[in-house]
Amino acid sequence: MKPTPEILMVDDNPADIDLTSEVLAQSKQDLHLSAVYDGAEAICFLRQQGKYARAPVPDLVVLDLNLPRKDGCEVLSDIKGDPVLAKIPVVIFTTSQANSDINRSYELGANCYLRKPGNLPEFGAVVQAMATFWLDFASLPQKEER
């Protein structure tokens, strides 16, 4: 049986996490969304440190750029600089439309850059498209047993 896909969402706005989770719940029953609220937590989660010792290894990281403690770009460069974590696809999901943010994200190895839309129909469409693409269509790297 195919294991349940795991998504880690890193966002300091609980409203965006809830909204994403709502949208996903409506369309995809068979996935699990974990959420952390800042960059440093994200790294602990991914490295399964401290209270995250038993955290699931995500198939996809959905990362906001504007984060407390450790910002999105730092998290991204930590992930892409870590031989174990580097192969996990990272989708940047942010309100920023700045070309500098988009370019920097791809330079640091982001797999995709999505802007958070301002209204529900578009927000839903983007989140569903993202989940469908990465979890249904894309072939993902095999997870290492840790």
Next chain:
Amino acid sequence: MSDEKAVALPAECESSKLRVLLVEDEPADVELVLRALRHGGLEASEDIAQTAEEFTRLVRRDSYDVILADYKLPSWNGMGTIEVLRQEGLDIPVILVSGALGELTAVECIKEGAADYVLKDHLARLPEKVRRALREKKVREERKQFQQELARSNRDLEQFAYVASHDLQEPLRMVATYTQLLAERYRGKLDAEADKYIHYAVDGALRMQKLVQDLLTFSRAGRQGGAFESTDCNVVLQASLKNLEAAIQESHAVVRQDELPVVMGDGSQLIQVFQNLIGNAVKFRGSEAPLIRVSADAQGKEWVFSVADNGIGIAAEHKEKVFVVFRRLHTREEYAGNGIGLSICEKIIEHHGGRIWVESEPGRGSNFQFTLPIKGNTNS
């Protein structure tokens, strides 16, 4: 102390002696000039320069209230002082003192930047001329200061509009998406009033979102001062028509265009101008299908562009108002929009060194016109 003196002199000159730089080679004339100043109640301390080198050295070293320059020197010309001051970036009034200065030359000297002139035979007039030159300088300085303050205040305001609209987007997104979620999740489950209230909230949030985005666009229109490039307005017009394709097809609008010129400008901003003007022509159409004519005429040093339509037109008393940001002349039910399109046009055209206005009569169409400098005539 006489009243005249108190009124006539800038405050800083009252307490100390007037610092005068004399450009003069005749010691006797120096004495005459100083005596004339004393007679007129002006205590002066003077330095004397005879050559351009001395003059330059002195104005660099000291600050002077006024320069009194002989028009004709053996090795130099009194007008040369103005050139030196310009190069040094100094604003010191120059009054030419001359034994033989015809009226014609006098006018030319003033045109070239001298504050005034006085004949050596009429030195009694010198003190009043000095006082006036000092007053004028003070007014100049004040005006410059006001202009700087105004420019800074405008910059601050633009920065504020940018930051406010940018930072407002995030909380607004929360309000919009969550009221929409409420509407979706609870429609028909509360009561009819609740549905209506939620609808109002959603509608308000989405409208405010559009306003904030428009405000952001508006504040950016003036901020992005990229280098102007040679821009073919025919290409610009085609791009704007492409963006309006759906609206044009839907309304069966016909756009006729003359050959348009190549101008110096920011292509994407000019696309926005044509797009807003033609978009308005389509939006505010009359009972007939829109007929829009785009043309450009060379008039003097500028192109006058025209976007003329057969739409509903604008009443005379509203011709100015249509360019005011967020100003709308119709209800939202009649015509959608936030009243920002024309103010963006105005900002862009002014940024390009042009003007924009409208000629119109209700029911007889509108003719929006704007100017752009003819290529090669622009100084900026």
